[in-house]
Amino acid sequence: MYQTNESKKLFFEAQKTLVGGVNSPVRAFKSVGGTPLFIKKTEGAYIWDEDNNKYVDFVGSWGPAIVGHTHPEVLEEIVKVAQNGFSFGAPTKRETLLAEAINNALPSMEKIRLVSSGTEACMSAIRVARAFTGRSKILKFTGCYHGHGDSFLVKAGSGVATLGLPDSLGVPESVASNTLVVPFNDPGQLEEMFARNKDQIAAVIVEPYIGNAGFIKAQPGFLPFLRKITGENGSLLIFDEVMTGFRVAFGGVQILEKITPDLTTLGKVIGGGFPLAAYGGKKEIMDMIAPLGPVYQAGTLSGNPIAVAAGQKTLEILSRAGSYTHLSEVTQNISSLLVEEGKNAGFKVVSDSAGGMFGFFFSASLPKNFEEVKVQCSQELFNTFFHAALREGIYLAPSAFEACFVSLAHGSSELLTCKNGFRKAFQALAANNQ
């Protein structure tokens, strides 16, 4: 009999001292209801909770676990590196090697700065964009998440949407008013916004494929249009590839779609499960950052040797022949299973994927932006399905507005678990719906 009593007990205790019992809001299961699972160990494609339930994991720590959890080669590497110390606050050889590996895969990142979180990377990218252009406004898209920097907490998708906070309290109006927001995949509104803010927009920041409003790809022509309109208006184009970087391909969406952004932010995969992120781009822009230039940005733990080693080894494993073919094949299979098994049980399910990430919606057609997600996709059906899948040993992202992630460790055995598990979960959903 499936039960999660230990997690319930731990969550109760956690709430006494930790805000909401968690250290990042989406972990609280508030969107899907119920109690979050407390995880005690991971291996390959699997996670175990404190009640010893085993799940095929499609969260992968929200992306970083792309080579599979607790990969033996990564583990060996970080143990080796840790023996020489945990943090030096001085440069190390490995930081250059990681930056070179990133630059080889993403040539648009001519110069790079390593930081400790995606939030930090995006905040810093905006700062240097403002300095470089001498402009204050930034433009983002509804449903895109760029971390919790003040400027970004305007129509920011997943975690924020999940909690029903349109914005966050504590963000001064003077800051929020410098953030313009338009719907994704809507060139007309973008054009209008540029016309109304002539010579004021420092940068457009975008998740080139959105992973924080469910999974939504850019429609053909949209990213080239974005490149064109930013160029014509003297605004920088920032690709936030914190989620898509080394996830959709070796490199990112910019490689798949052949777009050269001015700046790029990375995180998640490049830290291999440790706190590591990066921003980088055109040399003349990045050279404005201290110690070379007047834009200040620093970090005590930036380029931490253990995080860098985990990132290096993760990228090395990913660079091996066949990695992304495997990720894509398994991901497409999972994606099709959801649509098929949903249909067999009488539900309209749509799904899309790229490399090792996918999303699905209870909807008749794929939404093209967050506005459409909100009107045409059922969150209620998702929530019930989410819990039914847990009972079948499948751990999906605990929100209808999140993408799911596959790792190199996911294969035929996990596909079989999913085929049976999804079928039963959709059947339970159908029974529940009568």
Ligand SMILES: *Cc1c(COP(=O)(O)O)cnc(C)c1O
């Ligand atoms: C996760 C994410 C961030 C924030 O990264 P953190 O490391 O959580 O601060 C920023 N942008 C995108 C697209 C993300 O998915």
